[in-house]
Structures are given as structure tokens and as C-alpha cells.
Amino acid sequence: MSSRSWLKIIAITSFLILSVLPVAYMYVSSFNLSRYTWIFEDVRQQHMFETTMILGLGTALLCILLGVSIAVLLEYTDIPFKSCLSVLVIVSLLIPPYIMGISFLSFIGKNWVTSEIKEPNPEVASMVRRDRGITNSAMNAAALQNTLLNKTAVTMPPVQQKPWYIPYNIDPYNVQWAIVILSLALFPIVFLLTSFALRNIDERMIDAALLLRKPLGAIWRVSLPMVLPQILVGGLIVYIFAISELGVPSVMRVDTTTMEVFNHFTGFFDISQALALTVPLAFSIAVLILAAQLIIGKKPFFTVPSAAEGRVILKLGKAQKALGLGYIFAVIAVSSAMPLGILLYNSGLAVLPALEKAGDSILNSLFLSIFCSTLILVPSFFIAYFYKGVKWMDYLILAPLIAPSAALGIGMIGVWNNGYTAFVYGSFLVLAFGYLARFLPFTIKTLEPFMAQVPASVEESGRLAGASFTKTVSGILAPLLKPGLLTAWLIAFILCMRELDLSVMLTPPGFQTLPNRIFTLYHYGDIRTSSVLSLFLVAIVVVPYIAIVFMSNASKWHTSNSKK
Amino acid sequence: MAYIELKEVSKAFAGKSVVKDVSLEIERSTVTGIMGRSGSGKTTLLRMLSGLETPDYGEITIDGVKVFSSKEKINVAPEKRNVGMVFQEYALWPHMNAGQHIAFVLEAKKIPSKKRPALIKKYLALIRMEGRETSYPGQLSGGEKQRLALARALAQEPRILLLDEPFSSLDKELKEGFREEIKRVRETLETTILYVTHNSEDLEGLADNMARIEKGKIIMQGRL
Numbered sequence: 109m110s111s112r113s114w115l116k117i118i119a120i121t122s123f124l125i126l127s128v129l130p131v132a133y134m135y136v137s138s139f140n141l142s143r144y145t146w147i148f149e150d151v152r153q154q155h156m157f158e159t160t161m162i163l164g165l166g167t168a169l170l171c172i173l174l175g176v177s178i179a180v181l182l183e184y185t186d187i188p189f190k191s192c193l194s195v196l197v198i199v200s201l202l203i204p205p206y207i208m209g210i211s212f213l214s215f216i217g218k219n220w221v222t223s224e225i226k227e228p229n230p231e232v233a234s235m236v237r238r239d240r241g242i243t244n245s246a247m248n249a250a251a252l253q254n255t256l257l258n259k260t261a262v263t264m265p266p267v268q269q270k271p272w273y274i275p276y277n278i279d280p281y282n283v284q285w286a287i288v289i290l291s292l293a294l295f296p297i298v299f300l301l302t303s304f305a306l307r308n309i310d311e312r313m314i315d316a317a318l319l320l321r322k323p324l325g326a327i328w329r330v331s332l333p334m335v336l337p338q339i340l341v342g343g344l345i346v347y348i349f350a351i352s353e354l355g356v357p358s359v360m361r362v363d364t365t366t367m368e369v370f371n372h373f374t375g376f377f378d379i380s381q382a383l384a385l386t387v388p389l390a391f392s393i394a395v396l397i398l399a400a401q402l403i404i405g406k407k408p409f410f411t412v413p414s415a416a417e418g419r420v421i422l423k424l425g426k427a428q429k430a431l432g433l434g435y436i437f438a439v440i441a442v443s444s445a446m447p448l449g450i451l452l453y454n455s456g457l458a459v460l461p462a463l464e465k466a467g468d469s470i471l472n473s474l475f476l477s478i479f480c481s482t483l484i485l486v487p488s489f490f491i492a493y494f495y496k497g498v499k500w501m502d503y504l505i506l507a508p509l510i511a512p513s514a515a516l517g518i519g520m521i522g523v524w525n526n527g528y529t530a531f532v533y534g535s536f537l538v539l540a541f542g543y544l545a546r547f548l549p550f551t552i553k554t555l556e557p558f559m560a561q562v563p564a565s566v567e568e569s570g571r572l573a574g575a576s577f578t579k580t581v582s583g584i585l586a587p588l589l590k591p592g593l594l595t596a597w598l599i600a601f602i603l604c605m606r607e608l609d610l611s612v613m614l615t616p617p618g619f620q621t622l623p624n625r626i627f628t629l630y631h632y633g634d635i636r637t638s639s640v641l642s643l644f645l646v647a648i649v650v651v652p653y654i655a656i657v658f659m660s661n662a663s664k665w666h667t668s669n670s671k672k
Numbered sequence: 673m674a675y676i677e678l679k680e681v682s683k684a685f686a687g688k689s690v691v692k693d694v695s696l697e698i699e700r701s702t703v704t705g706i707m708g709r710s711g712s713g714k715t716t717l718l719r720m721l722s723g724l725e726t727p728d729y730g731e732i733t734i735d736g737v738k739v740f741s742s743k744e745k746i747n748v749a750p751e752k753r754n755v756g757m758v759f760q761e762y763a764l765w766p767h768m769n770a771g772q773h774i775a776f777v778l779e780a781k782k783i784p785s786k787k788r789p790a791l792i793k794k795y796l797a798l799i800r801m802e803g804r805e806t807s808y809p810g811q812l813s814g815g816e817k818q819r820l821a822l823a824r825a826l827a828q829e830p831r832i833l834l835l836d837e838p839f840s841s842l843d844k845e846l847k848e849g850f851r852e853e854i855k856r857v858r859e860t861l862e863t864t865i866l867y868v869t870h871n872s873e874d875l876e877g878l879a880d881n882m883a884r885i886e887k888g889k890i891i892m893q894g895r896l
């Protein structure tokens with residue numbers, strides 16, 4: 109067999125084993141039909157499902173609005189402080205969304221009550237505890253949610269009065285405000301995908317439009333439709349995150365199906381009911397993918413990336429610059445500065461003691477995230493490559509996302525703590541596999557639109573020139589896809605660094621990740637250290653991001669000069 | 673007064689002078705070929721005429737109206753100059769099919785949507801691509817891509833048509849065909865045409881006037 113076919117088989121098998129198997133294992137082993145019919149008869153469930161859909165769609169739309177508009181401002185205009193702003197804009201992605209929710213509530217002078225997530229019932233717990241350690245993990249996960257919510261409540265001073273800067277009484281406890289808060293936390297995903305895609309457009313295509321239309325018209329009609337696939341992928345990822353979010357809905361007192369899933373999991377240890385509840389959510393994801401495919405249509409998006417030179421396409425007047433800056437600053441202020449301020453306030457700047465207590469977890473997370481985000485590129489690249497345009501694959505890729513992370517975690521234990529595979533469960537590999545399982549769909553989806561832009565001829569010419577398949581991949585495809593690979597790496601790195609749900613469930617002995625340590629410290633009331641560590645987390649992700657932004661600027665300069 | 677006038681136009685990129693004091697006069701409805709080696713500043717010259725690049729110094733007048741003047745701080749936006757351009761690698765829009773390319777231009781020109789289908793047919797017929805409305809750039813051959821790029825420029829009914837190295841990537845037969853295409857455009861539409869090339873053969877039998885550019889300077893110009 110050729111190396112090509114081997115790679116194809118390895119890519120798909122690794123995906124199936126890593127991502128699909130644990131999830132499938134969970135659903136199959138806990139299947140119970142009556143649990144499914146019950147959902148459709150219960151009015152409360154239907155109401156919660158509706159709320160979840162509104163939350164997901166609203167957040168996706170608002171994130172697209174915020175992410176795309178800021179990407180256009182930073183990529184195409186002469187707005188000042190560009191590179192600085194493009195770093196600040198992504199910070200909010202690294203702050204846990206519930207901190208954002210809490211800081212918002214205290215900003216507008218609202219108290220927030222403790223969550224209604226159920227504490228595990230100790231009797232049931234001890235009964236099922238013998239069951240493969242699953243219960244322990246579930247207890248951890250439940251404790252996680254309760255702690256996050258309760259402890260933060262303790263640290264925030266109760267506010268009774270309406271602050272002077274709030275003109276009228278705001279009622280924040282509804283799905284609309286939950287959408288706003290979640291969007292502020294998640295819009296950088298759309299921003300990242302859009303701005304990297306815009307950078308990748310051949311600038312002469314915009315020139316051709318500029319001969320006919322004002323810059324704004326050219327951007328609206330030519331640039332944005334060209335990056336529509338990336339925008340939609342961003343919206344889809346946001347949607348998935350929004351409907352799996354627990355923290356924000358509970359501080360904003362919005363009942364969602366996801367919270368119900370969690371309650372069934374950890375309150376009643378009713379795994380099969382919990383999984384049945386996730387099926388309608390999974391269905392909604394499939395419907396959205398279908399819709400995105402209809403919108404994008406069958407257009408062959410063939411363009412060889414030839415990087416634009418970061419040229420200013422849209423010159424802004426003084427007032428417009430001020431307006432644009434004001435807009436971005438306002439978004440940064442509420443999405444990053446406010447919650448960061450609260451972390452800073454709580455940290456008491458106790459940096460050294462925090463490092464002493466938890467320096468190892470920083471190294472663990474760094475190692476694990478770099479390891480995973482680099483490794484994940486290999487299967488992502490080959491799956492995006494071999495299954496370009498294969499319809500059923502579009503759905504299979506997203507299959508692992510249907511299960512909430514708690515379910516995936518339990519599935520992971522089932523698969524990787526089983527006779528010969530037990531060595532995985534006992535080491536950091538179980539976390540690495542968990543991250544790969546969870547984030548492979550995102551990196552594959554991120555690479556797909558970039559892959560679609562490489563015309564077949566580019567690769568064919570390499571093969572005709574006598575290059576082997578591996579040579580063609582390493583010499584032609586991979587360099588052409590550099591922007592896509594960098595984007596995917598960065599997104600994977602960020603997702604790994606901030607991952608908490610799986611870490612809590614799968615932590616192997618002696619290997620705690622940074623978010624997990626932050627949570628544990630919270631749990632034992634060490635708010636100060638955990639705030640310092642949260643700030644570290646932000647700093648750690650911002651550094652490679654800056655490096656990548658600079659690297660892609662440098663490579664742009666390189667291609668533009670060598671072209672001529 | 674000539675139809676197009678460039679007066680001492682200069683442009684530098686990052687301190688490196690690319691076009692130096694170029695002055696040119698071009699009469700209405702003529703075909704002018706500008707010849708020069710790769711890197712001599714040809715593309716930059718065309719881009720400055722179309723308004724996509726802003727010169728550092730000099731003056732550009734089209735049909736008696738100043739579109740650029742460094743002294744008087746005039747700089748007419750590209751979309752208001754009504755200059756059509758065929759880019760070197762065509763720069764077709766990958767997400768639009770052939771018909772949509774033309775429709776985009778017609779819409780920008782505020783042609784009512786009822787009249788557009790007939791015009792799309794007309795321009796596709798002009799480049800002998802009838803019935804290819806729904807083909808995307810990724811589905812067209814090299815010669816077809818170039819003709820679509822030409823049709824896109826023509827649909828704009830431009831006062832001036834700029835062609836950046838129109839022959840460089842065509843084989844002999846396609847090249848001959850495209851020369852005929854340009855001649856036809858010139859006769860039927862009376863457009864003023866400027867094209868650049870790095871090959872002196874491309875001037876014969878097509879251009880009325882020629883200029884030679886070397887290291888950003890016009891070193892020779894005249895009638896053919």
C-alpha cells in the first residue's frame with residue numbers, strides 16, 4: 109500500500125478511537141428508550157430546550173457581529189494601536205465566563221444567589237462508588253460547579269444599592285443578558301478565525317472590487333463573502349460552547365437543558381437520562397451544520413493564498429477612528445478589563461507565594477497544552493485533507509461534540525481504564541487523549557476552509573514533478589496551509605490551556621493542570637492564590653498569540669517581497 | 673490637451689524609489705504598450721493610474737480633470753475614476769460565478785436589476801463565453817479566466833482599460849486570440865487602452881504608441 113493510503117487509514121482510525129469511541133461507548137452502554145420518550149412529554153424539558161436554543165443561536169449571532177466587525181476594523185483600517193488591540197481583544201476568551209458573569213452582576217449592583225445545581229446525594233454516591241471510579245469523577249465535577257459559584261459569591265461583597273452610574277434598574281436575570289455575557293467571553297473565537305482568513309485573501313481580489321465600489325462596499329461584497337466559511341465555522345464553535353456552558357446560565361438564573369443534564373449526572377447519578385437529554389442538543393448542532401452547508405453552497409473556493417500586505421483598505425476619518433477605538437475599547441473594557449480587575453483585586457499581588465504553591469501546575473499545563481496542540485495538527489491535517497468535501501465526514505467530525513464534557517470524561521474512563529489500556533488512565537496521557545478527543549473537531553473544522561482554498565493543481569503539479577506524497581505534503585501543502593495550521597494550533601492551545609471540565613474528571617496522580625489547581629484552591633478558599641494563577645493563565649496564552657501575530661506579519665512581508 | 677496626462681509622477685516604497693518622475697501623454701482611443709523588465713515599475717504605474725496606489729509626487733489628469741495632484745492635495749478615489757483593469761493573475765472572485773462577476777459590476781454602476789440579465793449575456797457573448805454564467809473561476813481554463821477578467825473590466829464601460837501583462841501566461845494561439853479581442857474592444861467601444869508587457873513582440877501590430885520603462889524611468893516613447 110502507498111504511504112498515502114496508510115496515512116488515510118491512520119488518520120481516520122486515530123480519530124475514531126480518540127474521539128468517537130469514548131462517546132459511542134457511553135451512549136451504547138447506557139441506552140434506555142423510555143428515557144428518550146419522556147423528554148418529549150415533559151413541558152418543562154421543552155421549555156428548557158427552547159431557552160438553550162435561544163442562548164446558543166443568540167450568542168453565535170452576537171459573536172459573529174462582534175468578532176467580524178472588530179476583525180474588519182483591525183485588518184482593513186488605519187485605526188491606531190492595531191497590534192496592541194488585536195492582542196487585548198482575545199484576552200476575554202481566557203477568563204472563565206462565570207467570572208465575567210459575576211463581575212457584570214456586581215458592576216450593575218446586583219447580587220446573585222447560589223446556583224441550583226444539585227449536590228450529589230451521598231447515599232446514592234456510596235452505592236455506585238464501586239462502579240469504576242466513575243462516581244468520584246462525577247462528584248468532582250459537581251463539586252466543581254458548586255464551588256465555583258458559591259466561593260465566588262463569598263468573595264464578592266453584597267451590593268444592595270443601585271450604583272450611581274446605572275441610570276435605571278436593570279433586570280439581568282434572563283436569557284438576553286446571558287447571551288450578552290457569553291458573547292463577550294466567546295467572540296474572540298470568531299474574531300481569530302475571521303482575521304486570519306481575511307489576512308489570507310489575495311489583495312488583488314479586493315483591488316478589483318475597489319475599482320468599482322467604495323472600500324466598505326468592497327469589503328462587504330467581496331472580502332466577507334470570501335471568508336464566510338470561516339465565519340460560519342466560528343459561529344458554530346461558539347454555538348457548541350454556548351449550549352454546553354454551565355457557569356453563566358446558573359449565575360444569570362437561566363434554566364437550560366445543559367444544567368438539567370448536569371443535574372441528572374451528578375445529582376441523581378442517572379447517566380442514561382443525562383445522555384438522553386443531550387440528544388436533542390446534538391440534533392440542533394447537526395441542523396446548524398446542514399444550514400451552514402446550504403448557505404456556503406457548492407462554490408469551489410479556489411484561491412491560492414498570496415498574502416495581502418496588511419495594506420490599509422479603508423481609511424478612517426478622525427471621528428470614525430475615535431468611534432472605532434471607542435467601540436473596541438468598550439468591548440475590551442467589559443469583556444476583559446472588568447473581570448481582570450476583579451481578579452487583580454482578589455489576588456493581592458501575591459505572586460511569589462502563588463508560584464511556590466502552584467508553579468508545578470503551570471508547567472504541567474504548559475507542557476500538556478503544547479504537546480496536545482502540536483500533536484492534534486497531524487490527524488486534523490490529514491482528515492481535513494483526505495476527507496475534503498466528503499459529506500458524511502462533516503457530521504462524523506462533530507459527533508464527539510454531542511456529549512457534554514462530563515459524559516466524554518466518563519466515556520474516557522470506560523475506554524482507557526480497561527485491562528490493557530489502563531496505563532493510559534494512570535498517566536498524563538489520559539488527559540492528552542481527552543483533549544484530543546474534545547478539540548479534534550474544532551481543529552479539523554478550522555483547517556477545512558483553508559484546505560478548500562488550495563486548488564488541486566497546486567498539489568498535482570508537485571506530484572507530477574516526481575515528488576512523493578509525503579514530500580508534496582511537507583514541501584507544498586503544509587507551507588501553503590501555514591496560516592491555517594497556525595490558526596488551528598493557536599485555537600487548540602487556547603482551548604487546552606483553559607480546559608477545566610475534563611481536567612477535573614481525569615486528573616492522573618500528581619499531574620494537576622493549571623485550571624484544575626485554580627479550581628481546587630477556590631474550593632479550599634484560597635481565593636488569593638487562585639486569582640494570581642488565573643492571571644498567569646491569561647499571560648501564558650497571550651505570549652504565543654503575540655508571537656504568532658508577529659510571525660504571520662513577518663511572513664507576509666517575506667512573501668510580498670519575494671513575489672516581486 | 674491629451675486624454676491622459678502624467679506629470680512627473682513618482683513613487684517610493686520604504687525609501688526605495690520605484691517610479692521616478694514619469695511623464696506621459698496618451699491620446700483618446702489609442703492603444704499604448706508599455707514595455708519594461710520585471711520589477712521596472714510597470715504594475716505600480718498602472719495602479720497609480722487606477723487610483724489603487726497613491727503617488728508620492730506629481731499630477732495625473734484624465735479627460736481634463738485632475739484625478740491626482742500632490743500639490744493641490746487632490747486624490748480621486750478609484751471607484752470614481754472609472755478605470756477598468758485586468759490584473760496580472762486575473763484576481764477573479766472565487767465565491768462568484770461568471771454571471772455574478774458581471775452582475776457585481778452592473779450593480780455598482782447602478783444599472784436596474786431588470787436590465788442586468790441581458791447585459792450579462794451581452795458581455796459573456798463578447799468574450800465568447802455564452803452559457804457559462806454559472807461557472808466559477810475554479811472551473812475555468814486559463815484563457816477563459818483571462819477573458820472573464822476582461823469582461824468584468826469592460827462591463828464597467830471604463831474610460832480607460834488597463835491590462836497588466838495580458839500575454840505573459842498565454843500560449844501562442846490564445847495570445848493571438850486575445851490580441852484580436854483587444855483590437856475588437858478598441859474598435860467597437862473606442863476605449864483608451866494601456867497595457868504593459870516585458871516582451872517587445874507584444875507591441876507589434878497592436879499598439880499605436882509605445883513607451884519603454886527601465887528602473888522606474890521612461891527612457892523612450894513614440895509612435896509605432
Ligand SMILES: Nc1ncnc2c1ncn2[C@@H]1O[C@H](COP(=O)(O)OP(=O)(O)O)[C@@H](O)[C@H]1O
Pocket residue numbers: 417669672685686690708709710711712713714715716717
Ligand atoms: N506594495 C509594495 N511594497 C513594497 N515594494 C513594492 C510594492 N509594490 C511594488 N514594490 C516594488 O517595486 C518594484 C516594482 O514593482 P512592480 O511595479 O510590480 O514592477 P513590474 O510590474 O514592472 O514587474 C519592485 O522592486 C517591487 O518589489
Ligand SMILES: [Mg+2]
Pocket residue numbers: 711714715716760836837
Ligand atoms: Mg508587474
